[in-house]
Amino acid sequence: MSGKSAKDFFRPLAVGAPQPLREIPARPSRAIHFFDPSNAKMAAKVPAMVGTVDVLLGNLEDAVKAENKEAARQGLVDIAKGTDFGPTQLWTRINALDSPWVLDDLTTLVTEIGDRLDVIMVPKVQGAEDIHYVDRLLAQLEAKAGLERPLLVHAILETARGVANVEEICGASPRMQGLSLGPADLAADRRMKTTRVGGGHPGYLVREDPPRVDGVANLEARRSTYQQDLWHYTIARMVDACAMHGIYPYYGPFGDIADVVACEDQFRNAFLLGCVGTWSLHPQQIAIAHRVFSPSAEDVAHARRVVAAMGDGTGAVMLDGKMEDDASLKQCLVMVELAEQLAAIDPELKAQYDAIEV
Ligand SMILES: CC(C)(COP(=O)(O)OP(=O)(O)OC[C@H]1O[C@@H](n2cnc3c(N)ncnc32)[C@H](O)[C@@H]1OP(=O)(O)O)[C@@H](O)C(=O)NCCC(=O)NCCSC(=O)C[C@](C)(O)C(=O)O
Ligand SMILES: [Mg+2]
Numbered sequence: 001m002s003g004k005s006a007k008d009f010f011r012p013l014a015v016g017a018p019q020p021l022r023e024i025p026a027r028p029s030r031a032i033h034f035f036d037p038s039n040a041k042m043a044a045k046v047p048a049m050v051g052t053v054d055v056l057l058g059n060l061e062d063a064v065k066a067e068n069k070e071a072a073r074q075g076l077v078d079i080a081k082g083t084d085f086g087p088t089q090l091w092t093r094i095n096a097l098d099s100p101w102v103l104d105d106l107t108t109l110v111t112e113i114g115d116r117l118d119v120i121m122v123p124k125v126q127g128a129e130d131i132h133y134v135d136r137l138l139a140q141l142e143a144k145a146g147l148e149r150p151l152l153v154h155a156i157l158e159t160a161r162g163v164a165n166v167e168e169i170c171g172a173s174p175r176m177q178g179l180s181l182g183p184a185d186l187a188a189d190r191r192m193k194t195t196r197v198g199g200g201h202p203g204y205l206v207r208e209d210p211p212r213v214d215g216v217a218n219l220e221a222r223r224s225t226y227q228q229d230l231w232h233y234t235i236a237r238m239v240d241a242c243a244m245h246g247i248y249p250y251y252g253p254f255g256d257i258a259d260v261v262a263c264e265d266q267f268r269n270a271f272l273l274g275c276v277g278t279w280s281l282h283p284q285q286i287a288i289a290h291r292v293f294s295p296s297a298e299d300v301a302h303a304r305r306v307v308a309a310m311g312d313g314t315g316a317v318m319l320d321g322k323m324e325d326d327a328s329l330k331q332c333l334v335m336v337e338l339a340e341q342l343a344a345i346d347p348e349l350k351a352q353y354d355a356i357e358v
Helices: 040-049 066-082 102-113 128-145 160-164 166-170 183-190 232-245 260-273 283-292 297-309 326-345 347-355
Strands: 031-035 055-059 089-093 119-122 152-157 176-181 205-207 225-227 248-250 278-280 317-319 322-324
Touching: 031 040, 031 283, 040 066, 055 066, 066 102, 102 128, 119 128, 119 176, 128 152, 128 166, 152 160, 152 166, 160 166, 160 183, 166 176, 166 232, 176 232, 232 248, 232 260, 260 283, 278 283, 297 317, 297 326, 297 347, 322 326, 326 347
Parallel strands: 031 055, 031 278, 055 089, 089 119, 119 152, 152 176, 176 248
Antiparallel strands: 205 225, 317 322
């Protein structure tokens, strides 16, 4: 894991840096909405988006043209200084650690707007060494800026080595807040034969067995095929690594902006497997993410019924013909706690959750 002794793990890494957190706060982050701070039209929309999305993220890395890198950095500083973010979190994605821009990204952002940023997303993380580098540098910069609250770090898993090292990445620093999938870079690094940004592929499928007549397979018969999820393995590994370390997994980008149906399906797979949120690249993906990553009123009502029926939580009871016990109660508590967190920030959801009787 970190290689540090337990007593040193929560010590600040620079004199005067804030104390690391012992627990990562579970703040709602159903959608992490990306914007390019160097794109004037996009940037102009950001202040009005405060309160409509859980996280706004000023992206400095890929999707920002090389000639705009400095404008994007400065644009983010200006937006952060000039906007009251209220309950909405402000994140950034810095450039890759081997790029010519990242040192200035970190130095400028932490010293200028470190008190306004919540989480720094680091792309293309390969192993614990990348997190250790960022961890120490952030501590030095936090001390210099006189920050009282430590910045958190979110790693994007987008290389084969990163996936292989996923557990050590999650445990590399008390700053680790979570992980996102980077399906496009990961596909390229693995030499997958896709050309998309996330989502499925029609060629990745399983086929129904052929019907048999007198024991002979009829290979000419029409057979159903079922498209499989290319990202299941990686998301499942991320979910376990994050749960093990008390941090949060997220899906990532869905590049086919027009295909809102497949986007919703991909997001829902991630939600059901344990992810707490996803990315939004275009304003229309925010509503999809909010819908998917907020449990339905019916599921919340059912979970509340199980909690009520289970009393002190021990033993087994029958509810609607089904056995409920300690383990189903725990699943229901996950649902109820999430519903309470979301209801606290979203009056519309609160009304839906309160409308259905337990
Ligand atoms: C897809 C694009 C090009 C379509 O942009 P568009 O202008 O063609 O779209 P539109 O539908 O025409 O836009 C309508 C209006 O919404 C605005 N708008 C549009 N998008 C946004 C936005 N995000 N935030 C705020 N406003 C936005 C846009 O400026 C326009 O404003 P207008 O009505 O005044 O003309 C554009 O939405 C965009 O650039 N989105 C962000 C892309 C991005 O951040 N990509 C990087 C993350 S994915 C990634 O890096 C991979 C990964 C993880 O690394 C790995 O898998 O390896
Ligand atoms: Mg990438």
